[in-house]
Amino acid sequence: MSKSLQAIRGMNDTLPEQTPLWRYLESKVSRLLDNYGYKQIRMPIVEFTELFKRSIGEVTDIVEKEMYTFEDRNGDSLTLRPEGTAACVRAVLEHGLTGGGQVQKLWYIGPMFRHERPQKGRYRQFHQIGVEVFNLDGPDIDAELIVLTWRLWGELGIRDAVKLELNSLGTSEARARYRAALVEYLSSRLGELDEDSQRRLKSNPLRVLDTKNADTQAVLVDAPKMVDYLDEESRVHFEGLKARLDTAGIPYTINPKLVRGLDYYSKTVFEWVTDKLGAQGTVCAGGRYDGLVEQMGGKPTSGVGFAMGIERLILMLETLEQIPEEIARQVDVYLCAFGEAAELAALALSERVRDQLPNLRLQINAGAGSFKSQFKKADKSGALYALILGDDELAQQVVGVKPLRGQGEQQTIAWDALAEHLAICIVQG
Ligand code: ATP
Ligand code: MG
Numbered sequence: 001m002s003k004s005l006q007a008i009r010g011m012n013d014t015l016p017e018q019t020p021l022w023r024y025l026e027s028k029v030s031r032l033l034d035n036y037g038y039k040q041i042r043m044p045i046v047e048f049t050e051l052f053k054r055s056i057g058e059v060t061d062i063v064e065k066e067m068y069t070f071e072d073r074n075g076d077s078l079t080l081r082p083e084g085t086a087a088c089v090r091a092v093l094e095h096g097l098t099g100g101g102q103v104q105k106l107w108y109i110g111p112m113f114r115h116e117r118p119q120k121g122r123y124r125q126f127h128q129i130g131v132e133v134f135n136l137d138g139p140d141i142d143a144e145l146i147v148l149t150w151r152l153w154g155e156l157g158i159r160d161a162v163k164l165e166l167n168s169l170g171t172s173e174a175r176a177r178y179r180a181a182l183v184e185y186l187s188s189r190l191g192e193l194d195e196d197s198q199r200r201l202k203s204n205p206l207r208v209l210d211t212k213n214a215d216t217q218a219v220l221v222d223a224p225k226m227v228d229y230l231d232e233e234s235r236v237h238f239e240g241l242k243a244r245l246d247t248a249g250i251p252y253t254i255n256p257k258l259v260r261g262l263d264y265y266s267k268t269v270f271e272w273v274t275d276k277l278g279a280q281g282t283v284c285a286g287g288r289y290d291g292l293v294e295q296m297g298g299k300p301t302s303g304v305g306f307a308m309g310i311e312r313l314i315l316m317l318e319t320l321e322q323i324p325e326e327i328a329r330q331v332d333v334y335l336c337a338f339g340e341a342a343e344l345a346a347l348a349l350s351e352r353v354r355d356q357l358p359n360l361r362l363q364i365n366a367g368a369g370s371f372k373s374q375f376k377k378a379d380k381s382g383a384l385y386a387l388i389l390g391d392d393e394l395a396q397q398v399v400g401v402k403p404l405r406g407q408g409e410q411q412t413i414a415w416d417a418l419a420e421h422l423a424i425c426i427v428q429g
Helices: 019-035 049-056 061-066 085-094 139-156 172-188 195-203 205-210 214-220 232-248 310-319 340-356 371-380 391-396 415-428
Strands: 046-048 068-071 077-080 104-113 125-134 163-168 266-273 282-288 303-309 333-337 362-364 385-389 398-403 411-414
Touching (some): 019 125, 019 139, 046 049, 049 061, 085 104, 085 125, 125 310, 139 232, 139 266, 139 282, 163 232, 172 195, 195 205, 232 266, 282 310, 340 362, 340 385, 340 391, 385 415, 398 415, 411 415
Parallel strands (some): 333 362, 333 385
Antiparallel strands (some): 046 077, 104 125, 125 303, 163 266, 266 282, 385 398, 398 411
């Protein structure tokens, strides 16, 4: 195929054999969030570039080098969203959803775009499920967000493979004091820092904590720690969160180097990390951002949220072989019809059965074919049963119900009794 007809590097098709797993994950998450009282919001994929600059921060990896930014025909600078929080805050403000201190518990799902180096677990179009809560400022809601993700890991069968890391970044004043101490310390050992960290020390010093460079990491061992600079309010908040997690029995470790890539976090930050995916170890990350709404032009409004990477969760399910059986099978029954008259009757019969069993996954053979070829297709479909309709069956108004997965003998069932019979078979099968 000519190059121009290939997908863009790092932007993947999700093929039919993969979509059942995606839909399984999506339905698990959406049901769970429904049950906890979160409501879905859908935002556009493209926003004014200014939105991301103002919310994410000019000196972040995302804004400095990862955004897909272009000028549209009006000359406006637009950007494919690199994350969901900015647009969610914009939407909430634009529609007055947090006015008068209204609480909002929201979630969204969809593609995000970042120009990064594509590799396993890291793509240029990837998908996130995100949650954002507004106007609740206590540690109870931070704990709820963590508890519900913990439940999700349990439901997905990946709980043993993820670990929770926590930190508190304090208020912006506390962070400013800490930043000053960190800059003083790192400046005294400037020569030992890698080039990128030297640059970050000037532009966004907390990000030095995030470094992957071993030499710089060695320097960081003796660096001042944020916990020692926490203000009283943030300290109490953090203690409240830890107490709730302890009571709920959720294990965690405090990671003083956890700062998150985005500028807007304050107080609680957390990540769920795994060692099952190589370098791309964070499956879910979030935290509190009490200053963001005001920074974006709204009234002071507390906020807390997280986002999880769908591709990384899919990789986890595959790596840990936690793919439920119900998604491996996409067809319950496959209807084979032999001869013109039977074919005609097959469609009407299958519609009747669908009326009676709306959840039945019934596939009807298309394109005729011999006995042998239709059975082959029935078997390949993964169906539990083949329904057989030939001239004899037609004359007697019955069908043959043939088990394809070795459960018993073929039976002959009257059309009138078919739905009831299948309902029992499928539940038992
Ligand atoms: P990382 O440190 O892996 O780059 P991040 O801090 O940039 O992650 P966030 O912006 O917090 O990530 O996004 C939340 C989650 O979205 C991540 O924990 C990850 O699971 C997922 N994610 C982020 N970037 C990508 C990407 N390029 N490809 C696939 N998933 C991603
Ligand atoms: Mg990143």
